[in-house]
Amino acid sequence: MLKRYVFITIKINKKLFFSCILFICMICFFVTWKDEPLATVFHSSIRSKIVIDPGHGGIDGGTGENFGLLEKNINLKVSLKLKKSLIGKNFNVIMTRDKDVSLEEKSDIKASRYLKDLDARKSMINNNGDIFTSIHVDANPDSIKTRGVKIYYYPTSTESKRLAQSICTSINNTVYKSFLNMNNTKAVIVPDDFYVLRETQIPGVLIEIGFITNPEDRKLLRSEKYKAKIAQAICNGIVKYFKE
Numbered sequence: 713m714l715k716r717y718v719f720i721t722i723k724i725n726k727k728l729f730f731s732c733i734l735f736i737c738m739i740c741f742f743v744t745w746k747d748e749p750l751a752t753v754f755h756s757s758i759r760s761k762i763v764i765d766p767g768h769g770g771i772d773g774g775t776g777e778n779f780g781l782l783e784k785n786i787n788l789k790v791s792l793k794l795k796k797s798l799i800g801k802n803f804n805v806i807m808t809r810d811k812d813v814s815l816e817e818k819s820d821i822k823a824s825r826y827l828k829d830l831d832a833r834k835s836m837i838n839n840n841g842d843i844f845t846s847i848h849v850d851a852n853p854d855s856i857k858t859r860g861v862k863i864y865y866y867p868t869s870t871e872s873k874r875l876a877q878s879i880c881t882s883i884n885n886t887v888y889k890s891f892l893n894m895n896n897t898k899a900v901i902v903p904d905d906f907y908v909l910r911e912t913q914i915p916g917v918l919i920e921i922g923f924i925t926n927p928e929d930r931k932l933l934r935s936e937k938y939k940a941k942i943a944q945a946i947c948n949g950i951v952k953y954f955k956e
């Protein structure tokens with residue numbers, strides 16, 4: 713009788729013990745992840761692969777020479793910040809370049825240096841990623857008033873358009889509304905036929921993070937804070953894209 717009583721007590725206590733452990737685990741989970749989008753939590757196991765493609769590099773400076781700025785350097789800085797943010801959200805990140813180089817040597821095709829460089833980017837994107845984002849800086853010498861962020865996607869790719877929209881909303885909220893307090897300038901999404909959008913087989917966008925020909929945008933492009941905010945906003949847009 714006594715033996716039986718002891719056995720039941722142990723059995724009940726064991727049940728209680730495991731219930732307590734489960735309860736503590738659940739509390740820990742929600743405290744740790746309360747600020748994280750749930751998709752990021754799930755994707756920590758799936759680990760989606762994001763290819764970041766900083767435009768230009770090496771011999772190809774991109775736009776900006778007339779202003780003592782080079783697009784290639786701005787692209788790389790924002791891309792490295794974006795890489796850091798995405799890794800912080802448990803994504804796998806692959807860079808087409810992580811230093812000041814052009815990529816034509818990585819292509820076997822017989823073509824101009826420019827096309828070989830683009831071909832190398834295309835191969836790296838297709839071979840490594842689930843989605844990609846190319847980072848560039850815009851210029852419009854004919855209209856220095858033109859400013860703002862543009863997010864390009866390939867016209868027939870609905871997934872790319874969804875990604876573009878997600879990043880666009882995030883930039884408008886994080887950068888234009890919260891950081892710059894601007895209501896009349898907004899990021900926009902634009903369908904276009906750029907090589908990197910047309911020739912790649914995974915969803916992706918090309919983001920022009922401002923116009924170097926516009927004085928206000930140029931000031932922002934020089935600012936480390938703006939670069940960090942843009943990178944953070946792109947990262948949040950990508951997280952939201954996977955969440956939906």
Ligand SMILES: [Zn+2]
Pocket residue numbers: 767768774775783848849
């Ligand atoms: Zn460019």
